Amino acid sequence: MNILVPLKPILDPAGMIVNRKAGRVFVNRENYMTNPADKRALEAALRIKDEAGAGVIVAAFGPDRSADSLLEARAMGADRAILIDIPSPDETVSVHALAALCHHLGQVDLVIVGDSALDTGASIGPRLAEALDFAFLGGAVQCSVEGNAARIIRRGDSRGRPDRASARPAPAATAHEADLPAVVAVTREGAQPRYPHGGNIITAYRDANAIESLSPADLGLSDSDLQPVAIERGQSFPPEREFGKQASLDDIASVIGHR
Amino acid sequence: MDVYDLQALMGENIEAEDYRDLWVVGLAVEMQHVASLLGEARRMADMLGAYVHYIGAGDSDEAIAFGADRVHTLAAESLAPDAAVSTLATFFETRKPEFVFFPATDIGNEVAGCLAQRLKGGVVCNCIALRLDESAREIVASHPVYDGAYYLDTALAAKPQIFTVREGAFPAPLRDSGRNGETEPMDSPADLAIRARALGEADYTPPAVSLRKAARVFAVGRAGNDSESAAIGKQIAEKIGAHFAGDRSAFDSGWIEEDQIVGVNGIEIAPDVYIAAGIWGDTLHRAGAEGAKFVIAIHPDKRAPIFSWADTCLVGKPKDVLPKLLALL
Amino acid sequence: MNYDLPPEYTALRRMMREFCEEEIKPAAKRIDHSGQVPREMLQRLGELGFLGVPFPRQYGGMGAGEIGYCILMEELNRASPSVATIVGAHIGIGVMSLYLDGSKTLQDKYMPDLCSGKKICAFALTEPNAGSDAAAIQMRATLEGDSYFLDGQKMWITNGPIADVINVLALTDPALGARGGATVFAVEREWEGYSTGKPERKMGLHGSPTSLLNFDNVRVPKENIVGQLGLGFVTFMKTLDIGRVSLGAATLGGAQAALEACVRWARTRSQFGRQIAHMQSVQFIVADMAAEIEALRALVYRTAWLVDTGRPFIKEAGMCKLLGSETASRCIDRAVQIHGALGLSRDFPLERAFRDARISEIFEGTNEIQRIVIASELMQEVGVRLRP
Structure with missing residues (x-):
């Protein structure tokens, strides 16, 4: 069984200061990290590998910034790492390229993705399932393979967010399954990613063949496949926080309920 | 038409x-x-x-x-x-x-x-x-x-x-x-192509989260509180799925444990919502709590510094307010 | 000239930083107050290869050299000097002496368990009457048949109460003295006649246990000689030379943590109607700290590079420890001053950092010894040999 996990490097928010008043994002330290939900997706794949045995393939778009995400994944236990030579694709192009990658690799039974990207909000899971004609299971905090089916657990309080009214007791978690092949989207509440053994980091980084590169041509992608749909028109900012606003007890109760 | x-x-x-x-x-x-x-x-x-x-x-x-x-x-x-x-x-x-x-x-x-x-x-x-x-x-x-x-x-x-x-x-x-x-x-197509099957309730316990990483924190301090209202605070925390905590004064009063003190001299937190009832909110406390994305403050003294860094404020004694709040939630 | 850390080390640091921030730093206060590091934490460090950073993969180490080891010590000490000290004594002098001079049989026997954290190592040199004058040791090892019998006492031994394997220096030929007549033995804690004293009550490093070791006619098989008979002092001195580099790295982490605390506090704290960041008295202090720390960082990693590239490093290693321990003490002292009364509070990490830092000027060769080491290297360059 082969599991594909796409990884997206994102700008580490720890090095960022958002100034709402100036309407600007200041980047003090330009560090990149793997999108947190994607890392949980990788952990879910590695757990299936540990329990049932599977080949775990990670893929990221490049050429820049992606090497660390891919090599870290290799150190954590991914068997192959693929760098797709398309710089910062949008959701649509990502989906085209990842679907083409699955066809290129053949024999991909399960794709586990992070449910959304912290830096763009893109969520490729449903679209990728549609493009591959795979089943889709979203909102997973746990994922396993039972026979020929992917089975997930979804937290009761995660589905339907952000409409959660927390004063109510959280509904029970539910299990869902779908026959393979399938795409599963893992949330940031998925299992805590493992730390790699330090020696594996050194080995992965010193292995010149740790990352395989594929060009759009290798994947048979045409120019129209590489045409982005999402056009960034800039940034906007939440209103500045206003402190000291007086409220009634009812207001407070309702604010607590809605946050 | x-x-x-x-x-x-x-x-x-x-x-x-x-x-x-x-x-x-x-x-x-x-x-x-x-x-x-x-x-x-x-x-x-x-x-x-x-x-x-x-x-x-x-x-x-x-x-x-x-x-x-x-x-x-x-x-x-x-x-x-x-x-x-x-x-x-x-x-x-x-x-x-x-x-x-x-x-x-x-x-x-x-x-x-x-x-x-x-x-x-x-x-x-x-x-x-x-x-x-x-x-x-x-x-x-x-x-x-x-x-x-x-x-x-x-x-x-x-x-x-x-x-x-x-x-x-x-x-x-x-x-x-x-x-x-x-x-x-609207017509439904003959083949709905349903692939995902719901299997019903699952046995799943979310991993325990420490106060440091909690998404919601409800904290009490001495001002306008007594042990009874602090206990009500604890009930509110449970009801809204928040971690119960306090400032140094709450610890001194025996309402919380040492590892529940929020502040730069205790645990530093960054929850989505922080609710502070009866906490003065000086530098030591503020530095440990101002990472909170939204702060709700209840304090009897309108000059309390916490009001200068809280998004929603209520001047009042927690011991009067908390029982009513519990009833409203 | 290239000052970039190779990417594998940057990645290693990222992982170590994350682990220390998430798993060690939140426990640092409890470790200090309870006086111990949970064994599970050491086990966890072992699982991730932290307890064998400079040693080869075949033994369960990381194969990350002295540079990797320095990164580890910097990050650990930034989070908890107690944990860093246990790990430093384990890797930097304990296992290191086995790795530098031990036979392959002995390395195969002990290193996998030591690198994985199943066993903890200690290095026993100091005695009640042999501190800076390490050659004055009195512990005896007498040959009887195939075994040596060890008698004597070691003192102030880091990891003493928790070590499973102890590398100990004893006189095999008292007539020759330490230089030529001393040998290193690897001793296991279960062996008869071996016992440890109660943990010492120290000013700092409360979580890092230190104790007496008693050797009461402990039988050690010949195979457990580390290195060559009679050349144990050389093995131990070589080990200490290299250990000073990582000690410097550890002090770097402590100083860095103090600077970070100051910068944050300068932003948080207001007096006289403004953030204290705007006060030059505070600015000058953090600027001095940052400059000294940067100089130390350059020295430490250059020295680690000298070690990894097989060049002479003894003088620089002495500098790492000397400059590092004094820089850290100075920075933490200034940080306490900036924090005012909060700096003295047991609830705040600086008080602990202040206590924990002081020992760095003393253990593994006092700073006075470091100055002698540096001076003798300097004098040797002009043909003057200083008497030890």
């Missing part, structure tokens, strides 16, 4: 390229959220000279009252994500929608994503604002990134332009019960 009927009557062919109208898809969401989408769609439709369609299982008269011209009622079996995708995709292949709005629930996001892929359109999820450029016939959507630290403004270069919209993004719409509209049932 809408444009499709008119064209049919006049013997015109609907152009393959002709994407039109605003479509609000309700699925199984509370009417209040859907109503705000309908209201916004109505406003935009009037600017564009287009119609508003509503697809959903809810009360069609309500949808019309909130701005829909035409309601396509969705059969109950088409409400599950897989079925909704099949049904909507089949339907939209002939009725090419220009703009589609979904409520930004997990199901809404899933169906919107699948639909965008199937219809070769574009999608932006979790929008908190939409701005229509009627001459370019495009919508620029603001959607939060980095947990809401700021918003990206995104436009879509493909049609249909699909958006999922967070609750509260638009003002509550006017309800006009005198509006007219039409209702027709």
Whole structure:
């Protein structure tokens, strides 16, 4: 069984200061990290590998910034790492390229993705399932393979967010399954990613063949496949926080309920 | 009667390229959220000279009252994500929608994503604002990134332009019960292509979260509190799924343990919501708690420094306020 | 000239930083108050390869050299000097002496368990009457048949109460003294006649246990000689030379943590109607700290590079420890001053850092010894040999 996990490097928010008043994002330290939900997706794949045995393939778009995400994944236990030579694709192009990658690799039974990207909000899971004609299971905090089916657990309080009214007791978690092949989207509440053994980091980084590169041509992608749909028109900012606003007890109760 | 009927009557062919109208898809969401989408769609439709369609299982008269011209009622079996995708995709292949709005629930996001892929359109999820450029016939959507630290403004270069919209993004719409509209049932395709199977409740315990990483923290301090009201505070914390904590004075009073002290001299926290009842909020406490994204403060003294860094404030004694708050929650 | 850390080390640091921030730093206060590091934490460090950073993969180490080891010590000490000290004594002098001079049989026997954290190592040199004058040791090892019998006492031994394998220096030929007549033995804690004293009550490093070791006619098989008979003093001195580099790295982490605390506090704290960041008295202090720390960082990693590239490093290693321990003490002292009364509070990490830092000027060769080491290297360059 082969599991594909796409990884997206994102700008580490720890090095960022958002100034709402100036309407600007200041980047003090330009560090990149793997999108947190994607890392949980990788952990879910590695757990299936540990329990049932599977080949775990990670893929990221490049050429820049992606090497660390891919090599870290290799150190954590991914068997192959693929760098797709398309710089910062949008959701649509990502989906085209990842679907083409699955066809290129053949024999991909399960794709586990992070449910959304912290830096763009893109969520490729449903679209990728549609493009591959795979089943889709979203909102997973746990994922396993039972026979020929992917089975997930979804937290009761995660589905339907952000409409959660927390004063109510959280509904029970539910299990869902779908026959393979399938795409599963893992949330940031998925299992805590493992730390790699330090020696594996050194080995992965010193292995010149740790990352395989594929060009759009290798994947048979045409120019129209590489045409982005999402056009960034800039940034906007939440209103500045206003402190000291007086409220009634009812207001407070309702604010607590809605946050 | 809408444009499709008119064209049919006049013997015109609907152009393959002709994407039109605003479509609000309700699925199984509370009417209040859907109503705000309908209201916004109505406003935009009037600017564009287009119609508003509503697809959903809810009360069609309500949808019309909130701005829909035409309601396509969705059969109950088409409400599950897989079925909704099949049904909507089949339907939209002939009725090419220009703009589609979904409520930004997990199901809404899933169906919107699948639909965008199937219809070769574009999608932006979790929008908190939409701005229509009627001459370019495009919508620029603001959607939060980095947990809401700021918003990206995104436009879509493909049609249909699909958006999922967070609750509260638009003002509550006017309800006009005198509006007219039409209702027709929507056919479900023979094969709903349902692949995901629900297996019922699962045995799952979320991993324990430490105070340092808690999403909600309810903390007490000495001002206007006594041991009884501190205990009520603890109940409130349990009820709202928050970690119970306090400042140094609460520890000195024996209401909390040492590892529940919030502050630079205790545990530093950064929750989504921090509620402080009876906490003065000086530098030591503030430095350990001001990473909170939203702060609610209750304190008997209106000069308490905590009010200068709290988003929502109530001057009052916690021992009077907390029992009432517990009852309200 | 290239000052970029190779990417594998940057990645290693990222992982170590994350682990220390998430798993060690939140426990640092409890470790200090309870006086011990949970064994599970050491086990966890072992699982991730932290307890064998400079040693080869075949033994369960990371194969990350002295540079990797310095990164580890910097990050650990930034989070908890107690944990760093246990790990430093384990890797930097304990296992290191085995790795530098031990036979392959002995390395195969002990290193996998030591690198994986199943066993903890200690290095026993100091005695009640032999501190800076390490050659004055009195512990005896007498040959009888195939075994040596060890008698005597070691003192102030880091990891003493928890060590499973102890590398100990004893006189095999008292007539020759330490230089030529001393040998290193690897001793296991279960062996008869071996016992440890109660943990010492120290000013700092409360979580890092230190104790007496008693050797009461402990039988050690010949195979457990580390290195060559009679050359044990050389083995131990070589080990200490290299250990000073990582000690410097550890002090770097402590100083860095103090600077970070100051910068944050300068932003948080307001007096006289403005953030204290705007006060030059505070600015000058943090600027001095930052400059000294940067100089130390350059020295430490250059010296680690000298070690990894097989060049002479003894003089620089002495400088790492000397400059590092004094820089850290100075920075933490200034940080306490900036924080005012809060700096003295047991609830705040600086008080602990202040206590924990002082020992760095003393253990593994006092700073006076470091100055002698540096001076003798300097004098040797002009043909003057200083008497030990």
